[in-house]
Amino acid sequence: MSFGLFQREQRSLFGEILDWMLTPLLLLWPLSLALTWFVAQGIASKPFDRALEFNLQALTQFVVGQNGQVSFNLNAQARDLLRADDSDLVYYQVLDSRSQLISGEPDFPPPRDFETPEPGRVLLRDDLVRGDEVRVAYTWLARPDPERLVLMQVAETKGKRSTLAAEIIKGVMVPQFVILPLAVLLVWLALVRGIRPLNELEQRIRARKPDDLSPIEESAIPQEVAPLVSSINDLLARLTASLTTQRRFLADAAHQLKTPLAGLRMQAELAQRETDPVEIRGSLQQIARSSARATHTVNQLLALARAETTGRTLPSARIDLARLVRGVVQESVPRALEHGIDLGFEGPDHMPDDCLMDGNPILLQEMVRNLVDNAINYSGRGGVVTARVLLDPFSGVQILQVEDNGPGIPENEREFVLQPFYRALGTNVDGSGLGLAIVQEIAQQHGATVLMEDAHTDRSQRGLRAAVRFMPKTPRQE
Template sequence: MRSLRRTLLLSLLGALVAVFVGAGFATFMTARAEIDDLMDYQLRQLALSLRDPLFGRPVAPAVAPEESLDFIIQVWDNSGVQLYLSRPHSVLPALAQLGYSVMQTPEGEWRTFAIPLRDRVVQVAQPMAVRNRMAADAALRTLLPLLAAIPLFAVLIWYLVGRGLQPLKRLARDVASRRPDALQPLLAEHVPEEAQPIVHALNQLLGRLDSTLAAQRAFVADAAHELRTPLAALQIQLQLCERASDAQSRAASMMELRAGLQRATHMVQQLLTLARQEPGATPPSPQAPVRLAEVARQTLADHAQLADARRIDLGATELDDELVVHAEAAALHTLASNLVDNAIHYTPEGGQVDVSVHREAEDGQARYWLTVCDSGPGIPPEERERVFDRFYRRPGQAESGTGLGLAIVRSIAERHGASLVLDASPLGGLRVAVGFPAHSQGG
């Protein structure tokens, strides 16, 4: 795990060292320029000091030259004869270039100054290595106190970075000390500005978790309440079956018991279907191109027997085979099945249920619509939003149901970005339309 404190320390120290290196180079160049000016002045002054006409006679020096002397002096007469050389075996050329110049020799660069004085030419030379050494010494003396202060800077940076990270540590302790059911928003008053986005994101996550848990608790409570009634009815029917005095009464009780089991099984299946459609309940199934007309045909075939038993005219008015959406095939089959099943159950015997798949624009955008119309009693406009609530059933309904069909439909539609519309049907009952975005079309 990377330490933010260590990362900041290394980054700041690295930047500090880089600044020191740059400052050291700049100091060296500045010191070198100043020393060049000073030494050039000395070269000129030394050359001018040799203008005595008695100086420069061709006589060897009486004593060996001083080794610590950095200058080399050469004197020539007007004919080019060397009159004087301060250091024997000099690597400098035997010819002089008037003025300041830099000469390359086997021993490195030399800075020279030559000037004609009366009947002779005087040249004074100094190795550039001497100037470089003096400039480096000057730069080092300037930077040495700063280099010695780097450990102090490291300690200060470590302390200040740690102090600056204290609010994050307090935030981490606050989150770690919370109970699993404590989903209140985190306080952000004392959190640094840079960490505010993290706190806001955590608070949004906590809000979503709170809503999800509240929905799960409500779902479990509603499911327990709704299952209590059919289970109690099953128990009563079982007792009646046990108490039956003859075969005919026992057969009637068994039929009621079988019907109760079917209703309970259907409710459990609907509960499981709704739980699977909840966001994050199961890993999302892979989406693929699905032809809406094929979904409608399969749903009509699955419900043909039920429609015949209730003498319902079940059919299709329009099935556009060109309409393809990118979706979860199983989820679309569940959606269509719930719509057709609801329409058949709430349509009186001898009624009509029509399914269609067509293209239509909504708010200026093309959509692919799957619609189911019935000739049943319909739903008043003021109740059309409530029928999407779980376990909601309109008062006075003779047909038994779970109140979960449209809740499942809405959950699937939302997962696929589809719009859901309830309005009056041309057949006199309810029309349910699910509109899929046209841009979801597959190949």
């Protein structure tokens, strides 16, 4: 929102700068005129004040004191001093020490009470005489007795002063009426020129092809927008990495789905050509297995996509890891029994209240389910799978372990099995190669680390232990 005089519905950097430059200018212009008026009044008053003081001092020469009496004898010269021009009137007054009128206007306003008489000193003030604003020059005269002071005042209306002040104001205002529009025009042209690099940058971005994600050249841009362009380049780099990952993911997904779908088509064609019920039944069984494999792959792809794209936007809640893992294990018991697996859980019934972790329960259940399913698939009939939850009461670290007695994973391949579609060599278990990749993605979103290690320190025994280590958000207070 713009705070200037000119409001706009859409925020404009050009408009806001113009507002903030012109608004103070337009607000200060009347103030400058008012200040100029007061200054002009002072400038116009100075020469007329000096003339008024001169007239007063000249008239004091006609105040005569003799035999204790004071008189004011006007001659032709004095009358010329009192004769005003066409624009102003002149008033005068002479009072003796008893404030008795000697000559002049009887209704002339007296000096202010706080002014102390000082013989020979000329003072000035603004006052009213017969309703007219006047400038008054006055002084006290020690005639004929120094102890008995005579007051003499001369006043002049302000016609000439106002005329001169108005001429000064006109001389100042007329150039300003020319300079102000010119200044606005120059400011506008300067802003247009200054903002031109932004327009050029906009045109360069608009001229790009949709698939051009290369960084924007930063050498020809203003320093003020360099951080913005740098942020855009960083966004483009991350977008390029994301699109590359998506393309690779789609290619791998298409490759993984191609095999079961090709098998489905082949078995369906064989079943159509067969007349032997036994062969037809065998083809249908193959179709069922291929369909199950394709369904599992699609479900895993959807799970991985959900973990990668929506994990950060799903709501977070306080989660008891022990209860969550125990619930997943209980759900997996029927599948474990179907494969002849001894599935168990080791850990507390629930976590202490101060050890609850922040996370998304849907994603965490998906992570635990993939670890348990992976262990069941690779343990073989008669195998043992144990899901375990450990808590370090001092550091607050929570560890999820899923241990099996399957063939395990060689050390040189443990880093690669966390990538999508990678499967360890030498295994005959159906799978999509996405289970551990899903575990890795969900763990990263919860600030956890995944570690693959041997289930036993004795290398002669087989087995794999997959551990997910959850770090506390803040240090625990004892």
